[in-house]
Amino acid sequence: SQQGEEDPQALSIQEGENATMNCSYKTSINNLQWYRQNSGRGLVHLILIRSNEREKHSGRLRVTLDTSKKSSSLLITASRAADTASYFCATGSTGNQFYFGTGTSLTVIP
Amino acid sequence: DTGVSQDPRHKITKRGQNVTFRCDPISEHNRLYWYRQTLGQGPEFLTYFQNEAQLEKSRLLSDRFSAERPKGSFSTLEIQRTEQGDSAMYLCASSLGQVNTEAFFGQGTRLTVV
Numbered sequence: 243s244q245q246g247e248e249d250p251q252a253l254s255i256q257e258g259e260n261a262t263m264n265c266s267y268k269t270s271i272n273n274l275q276w277y278r279q280n281s282g283r284g285l286v287h288l289i290l291i292r293s294n295e296r297e298k299h300s301g302r303l304r305v306t307l308d309t310s311k312k313s314s315s316l317l318i319t320a321s322r323a324a325d326t327a328s329y330f331c332a333t334g335s336t337g338n339q340f341y342f343g344t345g346t347s348l349t350v351i352p
Numbered sequence: 353d354t355g356v357s358q359d360p361r362h363k364i365t366k367r368g369q370n371v372t373f374r375c376d377p378i379s380e381h382n383r384l385y386w387y388r389q390t391l392g393q394g395p396e397f398l399t400y401f402q403n404e405a406q407l408e409k410s411r412l413l414s415d416r417f418s419a420e421r422p423k424g425s426f427s428t429l430e431i432q433r434t435e436q437g438d439s440a441m442y443l444c445a446s447s448l449g450q451v452n453t454e455a456f457f458g459q460g461t462r463l464t465v466v
Contacts (some may be wrong), residue, residue: 246394254416257367258411262413262433269359271454272451273451275454277457282441282462283432283459283460284443284458284459284460285443285445285457286457287431287455287456287457290453290454293424330394330395332455334451334452339385339397339400339408340397340455341397342394342395342396344393344394345393345394
């Protein structure tokens with residue numbers, strides 16, 4: 243079953259703008275990971291945030307986690323055309339497997 | 353190459369045939385996962401291994417599906433008597449197997465059942 247749910251389902255922005263996508267989940271987690279997937283390709287790991295962390299940065303990426311609201315957000319700053327992809331959150335819990343959301347499709351217009 | 357490797361990348365098969373996919377994880381990773389992804393959806397968990405032990409299987413994994421990881425290194429996923437509904441991308445991932453470690457995915461095997 244898929245625990246996470248990303249919002250919005252699709253997002254279209256101009257190059258240089260910031261893109262924000264959200265992930266909501268249902269049960270307690272140990273960590274949350276964000277992945278990027280280009281069309282028809284494998285998933286690329288972007289960032290992992292632990293349940294005791296509130297914010298994490300990696301390059302142009304900023305991830306926040308609010309365990310009280312069971313939600314996370316991924317911010318991509320100064321977007322580029324190459325950022326066009328689908329973005330998924332995946333929640334990890336004590337069961338060791340992790341569950342993916344339905345994804346946000348991001349289009350960055352040059 | 354230090355990434356997760358999957359073979360083949362594409363497979364077209366006739367309904368009713370058996371297919372087998374292979375996954376080679378990152379060498380020091382003891383945990384290996386299989387996921388299935390259909391068009392427009394997120395990956396769905398199928399099963400995972402800790403070394404050679406298969407520790408969990410999703411209810412999505414019907415009795416036509418079997419996965420092995422005989423020596424705790426590479427893994428195979430076999431689908432018997434394929435059906436058109438099995439058409440999907442099959443993704444393999446590996447991780448160090450500790451809590452809060454990242455999982456890295458291969459490029460996937462795209463299966464088309466005709």
